[in-house]
Amino acid sequence: MTSFNRSTSRRLQKLPQIPSVWEGDRRPLSSPHTPFTDPDAKGDCILWVDASEGIVRSMDMVDPALGPEAIVRTLMQAIEHPQSPAKPGRPQRIVVRDREIQFYLRGVLQDLDIAIDYVPELPIIDELFRSFAEVIDSQIPDLPPKYAQLLHDKALEVWQSAPWRFLEEQQILSIEINQWDVEKLYASVMGMLGIEYGILFYRSEDSLKRFRAAVLADEDELQQDLEEAFLKQDCLFLTFDSLHENEDDDLGNLAQMPLSEIEPTFGNIHPLEGLRS
Incomplete structure (x- = not known):
């Protein structure tokens, strides 16, 4: 079992011992009625x-894969750097509802004169x-x-249909919707250059024209104004990236990757909302 080194124990022993009882626990932070569907969103909450x-x-x-050391690290924060308005200090007693955590803490904290009990x-x-x-x-x-x-x-x-093989970005498709408060969308397909792949669905022709004009502007102006022009777009977007993308990936080879490696991303850009995805 991992234990504190002597210098850490001495440092903690110098803190005042508070005549109080602390509760400690570790649980998955999710609801049985609406469990997380995104694996990256899952996690254990230590309190x-x-x-x-x-x-x-x-x-x-x-x-969730982290061992019991994680609960000790959070306990160290509670002792030495607690959230306001609490002051640093050791409790006289700790209560937990997990026998394994109880026995683990007893071993780790044996030099700190803290009673560890099960409830x-x-x-x-x-x-x-x-x-x-x-x-x-x-949450909705x-x-x-x-x-x-x-x-x-x-x-x-x-x-799989790869519309960028046939359409350039400036070849705009007008799509009539006439539902859900949307009359038309103007689709610009990205990908023929092999740099970025996706489709921008502009809500208005004016927004499309303004952004196209900014992209075609003088290079010096482009460096200064492109970010602002990007955020002033009014569109929905669908883009594609590698599922295991990292900084070393060659995005130029994205089109050659198997379908299982492709990850679609959906989002929205609006002048007053910024980018959401």
Whole structure:
């Protein structure tokens, strides 16, 4: 078992011992009613709460794969660098609801004169996690789950059809919608140059013309004004990247990658909202 080195133990022993009981726990931060669908969004929440004062001393989100050391690191924050208005200090007693955490902490904290006890319930932490679950339940997803897979599949169909083999960016398609408060969209296809792949769907012809004019402007002006012109667009977009993209990837080879390596991204640009994806 990993333990504190002697200098760390001496440093912690110098802190005042507070006559209080702290609750500590580690739980997945998700709701049973609306579990996260994005694997990257999943995580364990570690909480240390001063039950005597009713305040959170430290909180952290960690990868579920991390070991019990993570809960000790968050405890160290609670002891040495607690959230305001708490002051640094050691508790007299810690209570946890997990036997494994209890035994682990007993071994790690044995030199700090802190009692580590098991209790079946942690009233303050239980209430906090109930509040977290209510917030998660109340969140409205950007896209209803029943449409997410369909949209993803349709995007990959666009990738397979590769319209950039036939259309240049300046060859605009006018698409009549006449539904959902949208009359027309003006589609500009990117990809013939092999740099970026995707489709921009402009909500107005004026927005399309303004951005095209900015792109074709003098090079010196382009460097100064292109970012502003980009954010002034009024469009939806679909772009494609490598699923495992990193800084060393050669994006020029994206078109040669297998379909399983292609990741579509959807988003919106509006002058008053900026970029959302």
